[in-house]
Amino acid sequence: MQKLEITDYVVFLVYFVIVAGYGYWIYQRKKKSQADSKDFFLAEGSLTWWAIGASLIASNISAEQFIGMSGSGFKMGLAISTYEWMAAATLIIVAIFFIPVYLKNKIYTMPQFLNERYNGTVAMIMAVFWLLLYIVVNLMSILYLGALAITGITGFNIYLCIFLLAIFAIFITLGGMKVIGYTDVIQVFFLVLGGLVATYIALNLVSKEAGQEGIVNGFNLLRAQADDHFHMIFDRDNANYMDLPGLTVLIGGMWITNLNYWGCNQYITQRALGADLKTARNGILFAAFLKLLMPVIVVLPGIAAFVLHQKGYFATEMLDSKGVIDVNKAYPSLLNLLPVGLKGLAFAALTAAIVASLAGKANSIATIFTLDIYKKAIDKEASEQKMVWLGRLSVIVSMLLAVLLSLLVGEKLMGEGKQGFQYIQEYTGFVSPGIFAMFILGFFWKRTTSNAALFATVGGFVFSLILKVLPQFADLSFLEPMNFAKLNAEGVYEIPFLDRMGFVFIFCVIGMSIITNIENRRGVKPNGLIVEPSMFRMSPGFAAGSLLVLGIITALYTIFW
Numbered sequence: 001m002q003k004l005e006i007t008d009y010v011v012f013l014v015y016f017v018i019v020a021g022y023g024y025w026i027y028q029r030k031k032k033s034q035a036d037s038k039d040f041f042l043a044e045g046s047l048t049w050w051a052i053g054a055s056l057i058a059s060n061i062s063a064e065q066f067i068g069m070s071g072s073g074f075k076m077g078l079a080i081s082t083y084e085w086m087a088a089a090t091l092i093i094v095a096i097f098f099i100p101v102y103l104k105n106k107i108y109t110m111p112q113f114l115n116e117r118y119n120g121t122v123a124m125i126m127a128v129f130w131l132l133l134y135i136v137v138n139l140m141s142i143l144y145l146g147a148l149a150i151t152g153i154t155g156f157n158i159y160l161c162i163f164l165l166a167i168f169a170i171f172i173t174l175g176g177m178k179v180i181g182y183t184d185v186i187q188v189f190f191l192v193l194g195g196l197v198a199t200y201i202a203l204n205l206v207s208k209e210a211g212q213e214g215i216v217n218g219f220n221l222l223r224a225q226a227d228d229h230f231h232m233i234f235d236r237d238n239a240n241y242m243d244l245p246g247l248t249v250l251i252g253g254m255w256i257t258n259l260n261y262w263g264c265n266q267y268i269t270q271r272a273l274g275a276d277l278k279t280a281r282n283g284i285l286f287a288a289f290l291k292l293l294m295p296v297i298v299v300l301p302g303i304a305a306f307v308l309h310q311k312g313y314f315a316t317e318m319l320d321s322k323g324v325i326d327v328n329k330a331y332p333s334l335l336n337l338l339p340v341g342l343k344g345l346a347f348a349a350l351t352a353a354i355v356a357s358l359a360g361k362a363n364s365i366a367t368i369f370t371l372d373i374y375k376k377a378i379d380k381e382a383s384e385q386k387m388v389w390l391g392r393l394s395v396i397v398s399m400l401l402a403v404l405l406s407l408l409v410g411e412k413l414m415g416e417g418k419q420g421f422q423y424i425q426e427y428t429g430f431v432s433p434g435i436f437a438m439f440i441l442g443f444f445w446k447r448t449t450s451n452a453a454l455f456a457t458v459g460g461f462v463f464s465l466i467l468k469v470l471p472q473f474a475d476l477s478f479l480e481p482m483n484f485a486k487l488n489a490e491g492v493y494e495i496p497f498l499d500r501m502g503f504v505f506i507f508c509v510i511g512m513s514i515i516t517n518i519e520n521r522r523g524v525k526p527n528g529l530i531v532e533p534s535m536f537r538m539s540p541g542f543a544a545g546s547l548l549v550l551g552i553i554t555a556l557y558t559i560f561w
Contacts, residue, residue: 002157003336015190015348016168023172023183047082047275051185052283055271056091057290058184060354061191062142065298067149070334071327073302074309076240077229078560081295082249083257083425085553088291090258092546095284098263099272100535105316108273110266110489111372112400117442117527118450120376125457127372129431130266131398137427138211138361144410146354152317152332153347157481162406165351166399169358173366173395178358187356188290194349195297201338202304209311219260222303225310229303232560241486245496250557254497257429257504260436265365277538285545292552298331301451305330310558313337358399365398426497430468433501434460437508441516446528449519452512457510463504467495 004012009526047055072080108131115123147161152160172183203218223230233249234241248254262268272280308314309325317333335346346441370391375382437454441448470476471485476493479485484503485493493497495503516526538546 004153004343005340007341008347011341011344012348012351013350015345017205018187020171021178022186026179026182040295041429047271047279049184049275049279049282049285050286051281052180052271053286053290054188054440055180055184055360056268056284056287056294057269057294057355058191058353058356059271059337060087060357061294061298062146062357064141064145065294066195066350066353067145067328067331069298069329069331070302070305072243073229073299074306074327074330075302076234076243077226077231077303077306078295078299079232079234079240079244079249081245081299082254083301084291084294085556086249086254087258088288088549089286089553090255090262091106091284091291093259094263094269095281095288095542096536096538096546098269098443099280099284100277101529101531102269102273104535105529105533109367109372110264110269111368113442114438114453115372115376116527118438118453120451122438122457124377125454126435127368130368131373133428133431134248134266134361134365135398136399136405139358139365139398140405140410142354142357142361146350146358147406147412148328149332149350149354150347152329153335153343153350158352162403162410165354166403168351169355169362170396172355172359172398173362173399174392180356180363184356184360184425187352190345190352191250191349191356192290192297193294194346194352194410197342198302198338198349199296199300200333200348202334204307206304206307209308214518219300222300224305228301229300229306236483236486239302242488242496245486246483248496248498248502249494253429253501253505256433256436256501257425257498259440260363260432261428263356264435264439270364270367272362277404281538281542283547285542288549289545292549292556295442299363301334302330304329305334308334312558316489341460362395366394368467369394374399429497429501430464431461433505434458434463434508437505437512439511441509443529445516445533447516447520447526447529448512449516449524449526451519454516455511455515456508460504460508463507464500466494467503468501 030460069080069083101107102113105113105116107116111123111127114126143162143165145166147158150156150161150165155232164450173178200215203215203222205211207213207215207218207222210217212218213219234244234246236246245252272283275283305314309330314333317329317336335343335350338346355460370387374390375387378384434456437460438453442453443454471492471494476485476495479495480487480493484499485495488494
């Protein structure tokens with residue numbers, strides 16, 4: 001297998017020096033304000049719209065997309081792009097309805113929202129839970145999948161790659177949110193440029209294999225030779241229906257996944273919470289446009305790898321230790337076909353995506369631990385300097401824990417033959433419905449009580465577990481005519497996890513409504529937020545941009561239905 005050459009390492013070194021040097025320059029320039037905790041954690045008032053938008057994408061796009069989503073593109077095709085294109089639509093909703101509520105009520109962290117809207121108990125439970133989720137699922141999965149990808153390209157030992165990625169991310173994160181936000185702009189530049197180069201080369205190679213030239217011909221050949229990989233909505237008899245169950249991606253659980261991720265998630269919303277409404281909205285709109293581009297960078301290469309594999313490429317590179325095709329090796333195998341120099345650029349793009357995402361999540365872990373746990377429950381009189389110091393320490397500790405988990409269970413959970421992207425989506429989906437129900441009712445129904453929120457917090461997770469194991473004990477064939485269950489490989493009728501999330505969300509909303517009405521009759525008066533119709537007015541420019549994004553999404557689904 002072709003590995004990196006000296007020229008590739010030089011290209012990568014240039015990327016590393018630019019990011020590290022720019023980050024250090026930003027840190028030195030803003031050093032005086034780093035003793036202020038809000039400035040360190042939120043970069044309050046200092047991020048521009050383009051920095052916010054770039055940072056949102058840099059925090060989101062990582063190894064789970066480049067490796068996991070490309071692998072899913074290899075296996076199931078363009079349909080996996082629904083996570084990106086529906087996210088673009090979701091970002092518009094978040095910008096219009098969610099961000100104004102946060103900014104008007106001066107909300108800086110998600111546990112703070114829960115504390116002010118409900119009570120300290122709900123906030124503390126969720127703060128601890130989010131810390132565990134971010135470390136055990138997010139940091140660990142990004143580290144392992146990222147190291148797996150870099151190993152496939154460089155030939156380095158996977159454990160060495162895990163340590164190097166962690167060290168690089170810590171270096172960026174210790175500078176605070178300003179450093180992360182502005183270095184993310186460079187990270188996104190390399191991410192997009194390197195990703196487009198990889199896609200360009202892959203499409204060119206497909207066309208050359210057919211005696212043609214050009215990326216347009218390459219794309220047309222992909223559609224002709226892998227027609228089954230260019231449908232966004234799966235029929236029930238499709239082998240991948242359990243992962244993307246038909247219209248659920250448009251009118252069901254996909255909305256819960258995205259609205260929870262983009263609207264109720266600390267390491268995402270944190271980018272916009274330090275800005276004014278106009279800047280935050282414009283940044284989110286910019287991120288929505290970038291989201292439309294992501295499938296070109298991470299899904300098309302997976303489909304190209306599938307077509308090339310059918311022609312005899314990657315005969316051994318994509319096999320696991322048991323001789324079975326491992327879809328997680330599709331993108332690294334494809335990168336090894338790139339010419340010298342361009343491979344280094346693609347390698348830099350992949351590393352940029354991994355490190356930026358690690359830094360963003362580590363900063364959010366530090367923010368929640370310092371502001372919502374330590375400051376509230378351990379030392380209420382902690383000084384600004386102490387909180388910044390503690391934030392930096394928590395970054396290091398969380399990264400070390402993620403490294404340890406990657407070494408211990410990474411291979412078991414996301415190793416050979418497993419779709420890493422789907423792993424992350426399904427297991428995050430155990431808690432997304434309850435959290436989203438708690439947030440959405442907390443926003444727009446002032447009567448919602450703290451006990452109702454507590455029910456969604458615990459009940460959502462319990463309902464998800466029950467529906468996950470229920471097929472082992474009960475016959476769910478009655479759900480098949482309604483397309484809510486399908487016979488799996490074990491001969492058991494199973495509910496697709498996106499549909500499962502939809503059911504759990506409905507259960508949580510019903511339960512919260514019942515508890516709220518009972519407590520309201522008993523005289524319980526919950527804390528409400530400031531929510532006024534004027535908050536949701538849009539500027540003409542933002543409205544026009546939003547309509548353009550939604551129009552493009554509609555066209556894409558119409559073309560590739």
